[in-house]
Every structure is written in C-alpha cells, then in structure tokens.
Amino acid sequence: MNLSHLKPGERGTIVAFTDLEMSVKLMEMGCLPGEMVEVERFAPLGDPMAIRVAGYQLCLRKDEASVIIIT
C-alpha cells in the first residue's frame, strides 16, 4: 500500500520508495525507511496532504505520496 491511500489519523511505517529521484528528496526531509508516518489531514480540496513524520509536519502532493510504500 502507498501513503496516499491512508485516511487522516491512520499510521504506517515507511518500507520503500517507487521513485528513486523522489526518494532522495523525501529521505533528506526525514522520510526514511523504518520511520513511522501519520496522515494529519488533507487540504480542503483533497490534495495535497499533510503528514507527521520524524517529529514535524510535512505536506506533499498525493502523487508524491504515492511513491512511498508503507505497511
């Protein structure tokens, strides 16, 4: 499952990324494999989304979240 499928309040653990280039950016921002993520909320129009990861809040577009594989 990927991160964009979660609903607000749901959590998951990052396992892998499907896009190498994007994974560098995401990891630099603290989204590392093994890290717990929680979906905080979606923007009023449903995209982008805000997640809690590595002790801070990050927002990203749904298609960017979809490269993050979680369990």
Place this chain on the structure above:
Amino acid sequence: MVGNPNTGKSTLFNLLTGLNQKIGNFPGITVDKKVGYCKLTPDQQAEVTDLPGTYSLYPKSKDESIVFQVLADKGNANHPDMIVVVADATNLRRNLLLYSQVADLNIPVVLALNMTDMAKKEGININVDKLSAKLGIQVVPISARSNTGLKELKQAIANITPIATQEKGADMKVLAGGAIEEVKTLVGTDNDYYALQLLHQHEHLECYTSQYEEFETIERNHHFESSKLQAAETIARYKHLSTILSDVIEDTGTAKKFVISDRIDAILTNRFWGFFIFLFILLFVFNAIFSWASYPMDLIEESFAWLTSTGHEHLPPGVLTDLLLDGVVAGLGGIVIFIPQIAILFAFISILEDTGYMARVTFMMDKIMRKFGLSGRSVVPMIGSLACAVPSIMSARTIESWKDRIITIMVAPLVSCSARLPVYTLLISLIIPEENVFGFISLQALTLMAMYLISIVAAMVVAFVMKFIIKAKEKSYFIMELPVYRMPRWKNVLFTMYEKSKTFVLEAGKVIIAISIVLWVLASYGPSEKFKAIDSKYAQIELKQDSLQVSTLERDKSAEKLENSYAGILGHTIEPVIRPLGFDWKIGIALITSFAAREAFVGTMATIYSVDGVADNEGTIRDKMRVAVDAKTGLPLFTFATGFSLMLFYAFAMQCMSTVAVVYRETKTWKWPVIQTVYMTVMAYVASLIAYQILK
C-alpha cells in the same frame, strides 16, 4: 551561514549584521546574495554571507545549487574561511544531515543550535558538551528569537582554528571507492567526500568545466549512478547520526508541541471555513494596502509637488532646472510613491510567513492553482497585484519552482493594479450613465467590478496557456515543511519592510529615472522652428489681449507645445495604428506618456484638452473630454465604443516601466520583460480592436 529552511537562519543573520548588509548577486545566476559585516571582538570583523536555505548539498532548485558552488569552489569570490551551520534544535536529526555533508568538505565549522529555548519547552534536552565532543567542533546553543547566545556564538567564530577539527560524518569509500580515488588524483584533493560531490555536481561548477570529459569517463567506467548513491549516502548519514544522537538527545514530551498547532490547523485549514478565513484575511490585507497607504502616498505626492513648485520659484529658470525638476524629481516622485504600498504588502507577507500561515495558504490553494500552471505559492503575488504588481513580483521569489515563478511573474501585471483605478474611474464616468440596476446597484460600480474580474480571468487564461509553452528545466516538487504556528518576530517584519523598499528604490529606481528623463525630453522638446513659432504666437496674443488670464494662456501654450513636441509627433505618427481602436493622436500621446505610469493618462488628458477652445476653460477634464470631437468625423470622440476599447487597452497593456524594471531585476535577463511587454501589448491591441469594431 548554511542551514535548512525555517531554522531562523535569516533572523540570526540580521542579528549578527544589523543594518550593515548589502544585497548583491551571485555572478551569473538569479539568486540574491546577502552579505553583511559583523564585529566579533573589538578588533575582529567578519564578512558574513547568508546562503539560501537547503535540506542537503544536493540541490533541488536553482537557489539551492548556489550552496555547493560557493562551498566547493576555492576560487569563488564567496568561498568562506569558515562555515556557521544553523540547526533547529527542535528537529536536530534532520538538521544535522546537512551539517554532516558540509562538515565532510573539511572547511572549519561551528554549529549554532537555534531555538534551544523552544526545544527545552517541548521537553527536548540536548547535551551540548557531549554533542560538541562527538562532532569535534564548537557547538553553541542560541535563540535568535529571544536574542540569547549571540555573544558566545561570536566568540566561537573568533576562536575558530584555520584547520578543520570535525569528525568524519560517514565513510564515502564504501559507496564509490574506485571512482573517488580517480577523481582525487584528477583534481588533486585528499578529501573523499569532495571527490564524491564533484562526481555528482561537477557540471554545475565553472572551475571544472574544462575537465568535463575526464569526469564523464570516470563515471562511465565505474557505472556511477547519481540518484542511487545519493539515496545510499543519505541513509548512511542518518544511520551515523542516530548513533551520535542516541545519548545526546533526551526527548520527554514529543507529541506535546503539536497540540496547539494542530488545533489552529483544524480551524484555519478546515474544509469549509479554511477558504472563508483566507478570503477574510486577504480582504483585510488588500484594504490595508489601499487605505493605510493612501495617507503616506498623498503626503509624498504633495511633498514632491511642493518640491517642484518651490524649485521652479527659487531656481534660475532654464533647461537644467526643468530637467532636474520635471524630469529627475518627477521620476523620483514616481518611485517613492510606491514605497508605502511595498512596505505594507511586505509587512503582511512577512507576518503571514513568520506565523506559518502562508505555508497553509499554499497548502490549501495548490490544487486550484496547479490547474492553471501556477502553484500554491503563486496566490500571494497574484492577490498583491491588485494593489501593485511591483512588490508582488518581488514576493514571487518564495516560489521554488522556476517555471511556476516565471509564469506568476509573467501574469501578475495583468491583474488590475491601483494605478489603473484613476483611468477606469475617469473613463467610466464618461461613458457609463449614472444609473442603477435593480434600483440599488450602481451601473458604474458594476462596470468597475467587471474590469477587475476581466483582469483576473485574463491572468488565469494566460497562465494556463504559458503552462504549455514554457519548458521546465527542473522537476517541480511540492514537498514542503509545515512549520509550527508561532508569533511573528516584529523586528523581522520591520526589517523586511525596510529591505524590500530599499531594494526597490535602488534597483528599479535607476531604470525609472532614466525613462522619466527620456519621456520628459520627448514631451518638452520638438522641432525648434515650430516651438519658436508657438513662442512668438503667444507673445503676440499676450500683447494684444491682456484681458485674458495669463495662467490660461500659459496652459494653452504648453498644450500646443505638447502637441508639437516629439511626444506629440509620435502621437500623430502612431495614429494610423491606433485609429482602428477608436483612438486619435491625443489619446496616442497619453498612451505614450502612460508608459511611465498608467495614472499619467489623467494628467496628460488634462494638459492636452486644455487646447480645445470649445469647452469652458474652467471645466473639469471629464467635461472637456465629453465635448471633445473627432477632428476627422466631427462626431463626439469619447463614445461608449472608444471608452470601452480604451479601458480594455489599459487593462491588458504593459504600461508600467516600474514593472518592466522589476521583472528585469527579478529574472536578471531582458528576455522575460520583453516577452511580457510584447504579449501584453498584442493582447491589449487585439482586445481593443475587437471591442471597438463590434461596439462602434
């Protein structure tokens, strides 16, 4: 100074350097360079460069690429003797990723641990001595917000040894050992990480362009895969940092800090209320720009009028005085008049940014704006353009993606600015009857609102078209930190107001003054024989008819001079072109002078229509324009068709040299201001042509 975004790096920079700073350019690219001077000890002064905020040395935008360029190239004029890494103590691990990369470049470094007070409040305890021992450098806990630890930081900078003392962050040899060794012999360095970075980024470094082929050969021979290695490096560094931080950080209350911020978010980004609150805040800001700025603007206008008239009274009459007062001083006035709006707009922007609300606005608006080729970050510049495009284009700098930023800059001047208002009100009062629809809505106000709506729709449509034309050089991300809500730092707000106003006056000002002088020359000079004839004609009239008021005579004379000036001749020259739009040569002159500033339309009309003897000379401009007849057809000139066509022309045409100047400054090339001026003028011409031909 190097650090992540949102770490308070700029605040610290301002604290260290005070007003003793200047903004220049990094050679060749469109990134501002902020340099300041800081007294470390009574006899030591440091030159401080504030590098753009970034999460790593691998750049994702043009702004970020400057960081490695400056740190890597020893020949770079900005290459530092030492680096201060600013880290946010409330999120230390992520912040130390950049530190560990920077440290491995083997330049002496000091770590400034910012927001330590905030971290303590949140239950995060950092053992600074242990951290310092483990990293092998001086670590200074500070709080730029409450101004603590600065003295210690200055002392640490003064104490720095010329040889780097830091421990290595991660072993790079395991990643690409063979390639690293070859690069080390190629460029003559003993630094593994520097060699690895060169493999990744040598094509962005001017000093290594001559060795491009050698680098490429090494990369091919060792199957060097940039993205894969970046990912591996990031993981290795985080692993190393985790072991370092394991007994340095004690976190007792992780979740606590988000409670308040989450509650605020639940309201401000609420599905239903979010947009209403945003609209309300916008309305407030927009209203402030209009109403608060009007007092200082009136004052500035009066002061410059006073300066001009007093100057004319006391200085010896002549060409030099006229040039100084009507050219330079008038041009200066045209610049200074924008300062209140710029200062107020940037005060609000900096408050909204500082509190963290701006990040939420971009979060909410991104989906809508993306459909039109813009991004969530374009919202603020677009709204600000309702007041004035000049500060708004400057504020577009917060847009990271190059393509989104260029499109925002390109369409911002289409949004109806306050300078169009006097033109609209004059023309509307001429062509729209004072009637009400449904008994209470004024038809004139409705027309005015329609003009604003047309402008916003036009901006969106053009943005949509440009989305397909402009090719992006870099991938656009919307991965962004949503900072915790905080109180604004008022000192920062004042600082931003000062800095933006100063930049505008100094940079855009040069161009504006130059064009003002050219316009003044065009409007005051003409072929000498014609001017002599006018002089003698009015001298004779003055002798014959002393009953006529001298002031009226002077006005008629200057109007006739304007007609025969080079500007007037230009007006006659362009008449065939603007005829199909319903304009005569007089409007042509106004179009030319309006290039200085749109509101010049009203003034030019005032001067030029004083020549028509038909109207009572005491009447207002509006009355004069109403009875003005077309010299060729003998019919009233300002019909509904002409008026509407003229309004559309002012809505779309690029008639603002301040904007041209600021677009040049922001894009650092003439390409974009030229494209913008051309497309807007073509759009204005076509719109006016269609409107006039249909309505006439």
